[in-house]
Amino acid sequence: MGINAIIIHPADNVAVAVREIKSGEQIIGINHNIQAREDIPRNHKVALREIRGGEKIIKYGETIGIASRDIQPGEWVHTHNLKAEDT
Amino acid sequence: MGFMGFQRPDGSVGVRNYVVVMSSVSCANGVVNALSRAIPEVKPITHTEGCGRGIADIAISTRTLVGLGKNPNVAAILIIGLGCEFIKAPGLAEQIKATGKPVEYLVIQENQGTVKTTRNAIEICKKFLADANAMKRVECGWDKLILGLECGGSDALSGVTANPVIGVLADWLVAQGGSVILSETTEMIGTENILARRAIDKATGDKVKSLIQRQEKLTKDILGPLAGLVVSPGNIEGGLSTIQEKALGCIIKAGTSPIQEVVEYSVVPSKKGLVIMDSPGSDIFSLTGMAASGAQITVFSTGRGTPAGFPIMPVIKISSNTELFRKMEDDIDLDAGVVLEGKRIEDAGKDLIALFQQVVNGMQTRAEINQQDVLAIHTVGPAF
Numbered sequence: 001m002g003i004n005a006i007i008i009h010p011a012d013n014v015a016v017a018v019r020e021i022k023s024g025e026q027i028i029g030i031n032h033n034i035q036a037r038e039d040i041p042r043n044h045k046v047a048l049r050e051i052r053g054g055e056k057i058i059k060y061g062e063t064i065g066i067a068s069r070d071i072q073p074g075e076w077v078h079t080h081n082l083k084a085e086d087t
Numbered sequence: 088m089g090f091m092g093f094q095r096p097d098g099s100v101g102v103r104n105y106v107v108v109m110s111s112v113s114c115a116n117g118v119v120n121a122l123s124r125a126i127p128e129v130k131p132i133t134h135t136e137g138c139g140r141g142i143a144d145i146a147i148s149t150r151t152l153v154g155l156g157k158n159p160n161v162a163a164i165l166i167i168g169l170g171c172e173f174i175k176a177p178g179l180a181e182q183i184k185a186t187g188k189p190v191e192y193l194v195i196q197e198n199q200g201t202v203k204t205t206r207n208a209i210e211i212c213k214k215f216l217a218d219a220n221a222m223k224r225v226e227c228g229w230d231k232l233i234l235g236l237e238c239g240g241s242d243a244l245s246g247v248t249a250n251p252v253i254g255v256l257a258d259w260l261v262a263q264g265g266s267v268i269l270s271e272t273t274e275m276i277g278t279e280n281i282l283a284r285r286a287i288d289k290a291t292g293d294k295v296k297s298l299i300q301r302q303e304k305l306t307k308d309i310l311g312p313l314a315g316l317v318v319s320p321g322n323i324e325g326g327l328s329t330i331q332e333k334a335l336g337c338i339i340k341a342g343t344s345p346i347q348e349v350v351e352y353s354v355v356p357s358k359k360g361l362v363i364m365d366s367p368g369s370d371i372f373s374l375t376g377m378a379a380s381g382a383q384i385t386v387f388s389t390g391r392g393t394p395a396g397f398p399i400m401p402v403i404k405i406s407s408n409t410e411l412f413r414k415m416e417d418d419i420d421l422d423a424g425v426v427l428e429g430k431r432i433e434d435a436g437k438d439l440i441a442l443f444q445q446v447v448n449g450m451q452t453r454a455e456i457n458q459q460d461v462l463a464i465h466t467v468g469p470a471f
Contacts, residue, residue: 003429008251008339016247016326018427029429043243044326057328060251060339062281064332077328084329 003029005046009061014045014077016059021046027074037074045077057082090447091224092159092231096187099159100231102383102447104222105130105399106215107164108208109156111179111192112137112172118195119167121205122212129212130398134464138172141468149174151353151464154379156183156190159231160399162222163189163215165208170196189215224449230264230359232447235377235385235400236340237270239370242390243325244407246336248435249388249423253405255436256386256443257342257361267361268377269341272302273368277330278338282363286346294349298365340388352465353379370395371463374402384447386439394418395461396454403443403452418453420446 005015005027015027021040026033027048040046045059051071056063065082075081092100109132110119116133123131132155136148156164156179164183168176176192184190191211198204236253238245257267275282279299286292327333347358349365353376356362364380366373370393377385378400385400387393390407392415406412409424421442426435446452 003427006247006426006432008247008432018247041326043247045328059332060335061343062331062335064335065329078326079323079328082328085331 005029005040007048008059011058011061013048013051013056013058015048017042017044017046034073037072038076040076047071047073047075047077049073051077056085089226089228090232090444091449092227092447093162093222094225094227095159097185099186099381100227100383101159101162102232102449103160103399103401104162104219105160106212106219107132107156107161107399108212109152109164109166110134110137111152111166111168111174111176114138114169114172115167115176115195118193118201118204118208121201122165122167122208125205125209126212126216128216130460132398132462134462136464136466137174139470140173140466141471144466144468145173147352147467148464149179151375151379152179153182154353154355154381155375155399157186157355158378158381158383158399160383161188162219164191165211165215166190166192167204167208168192168194170194189218191215228264229260232260232265232384233356233380233382234260234265234267234443235270235374235380235382236267237370237373237377237385237387237402238274238337238340238389239387239395240389240391240393241337242407243327244424244427245388245390246333246339247407248426248432249390249405249407250336250340251432252423252426252435252439253340253386253388254342255433256439257340258344259436259440261342261344261360264359266356266359267341267344268356268364268380268382269338269361270364270366270373270377271337271368272298272363272365273306274337275299275334275363276303276306278334281331281335282338282346285343291346291349295346295363298349298363302365340386350380352376355381367465369463371461372465374400375462375464384443386443388423389419392418394454394457394459396452396457396459398460398462401446401452402454402459403439403446404454405439417457418459420453
């Protein structure tokens with residue numbers, strides 16, 4: 001059985017779903033023992049750990065945005081809970 | 088241990104050994120084409136520039152044509168001019184001669200037209216080819232290499248598979264003392280602060296910032312309401328949440344080393360290591376600028392698939408997904424879609440490094456086999 005998510009950089013707090021992951025499914029292919037808390041669309045991001053509102057969302061080892069509310073491990077991360085960082 | 092390359096008189100090293108015939112102006116393209124029909128071993132370079140442009144474009148085109156002639160993959164070059172154009176063949180030849188390589192020129196109006204110019208050109212190229220064919224590869228250090236980076240026809244996976252895999256190669260080459268050019272300024276919009284932090288010093292960081300800000304303004308000026316396409320609704324549906332995320336997926340192909348220098352389009356870097364070159368995001372303009380900046384080889388990621396290569400520079404094509412690799416197998420050299428099956432990015436990167444070394448040592452890429460020789464010079468103003 002193949003993986004369903006990959007982490008690009010060790011510092012990342014999100015992984016990328018490489019196929020659609022259904023709510024309750026295990027996130028496979030990474031060192032985190034977490035379950036998807038909701039459906040994660042293909043190529044979208046899933047939180048690997050708890051991210052508090054105001055904390056940075058890290059992908060590629062860099063900040064791609066700020067959590068606009070608390071995010072639980074296994075939650076889908078996108079524009080509904082991530083806002084662009086003020087530059 | 089280094090690679091086997093062609094040593095040039097100025098100390099640079101080619102990974103290929105081309106005899107080139109290049110027009111100074113589009114009016115001379117017909118003679119270049121006639122010559123390449125007569126001697127297929129010669130690499131023709133034709134383009135649309137050389138006259139009828141403003142001062143800024145004359146400067147860009149001149150340094151691009153000189154840069155292409157100076158590229159270490161070129162063993163010898165013959166320039167064909169018309170005679171009354173703005174960018175003249177003798178001037179280009181003079182500048183390229185600084186490398187010490189054989190350079191000749193012919194002017195059509197001084198050589199009694201197409202047939203006689205072509206006949207004279209054939210004689211010159213026969214001599215160039217005989218000398219070039221006698222040259223042998225010798226062992227050279229990796230520090231002699233400049234690697235260009237390109238992504239085109241990208242998809243949602245380009246930034247997840249292919250570009251991070253290319254980043255492994257970029258970091259490896261910089262660690263060996265070589266150089267890497269990251270171009271396509273448009274793709275960097277949104278990451279000016281991230282890239283500025285990676286610059287070697289504050290002055291370089293400020294240059295990175297102003298370059299990206301200039302491109303952002305230009306993109307808004309020329310695209311108007313379409314500028315939003317840089318982060319489009321399609322990107323958001325595809326899973327990209329911010330412009331930073333999209334741009335990071337592009338610049339990850341440059342790896343993680345510090346940015347040593349920022350150069351304008353077609354300018355040869357003065358520093359080793361990772362260098363940013365200003366260029367449009369459009370693939371062929373970018374490839375031409377990197378080749379003129381001295382890149383001997385380019386690695387090019389694609390998600391939708393593109394066959395483009397370059398006349399005097401091998402281009403290694405890497406697919407972001409296996410479906411594309413199967414669909415366009417004649418055009419793609421390596422599949423990064425294996426990362427989606429569980430292969431580690433580092434391991435796929437090692438495969439790319441091995442392929443890169445083979446190509447540097449002479450193995451032909453798909454684009455070379457297919458003779459996908461395309462070239463376009465970036466311009467900033469209208470023709471008159």
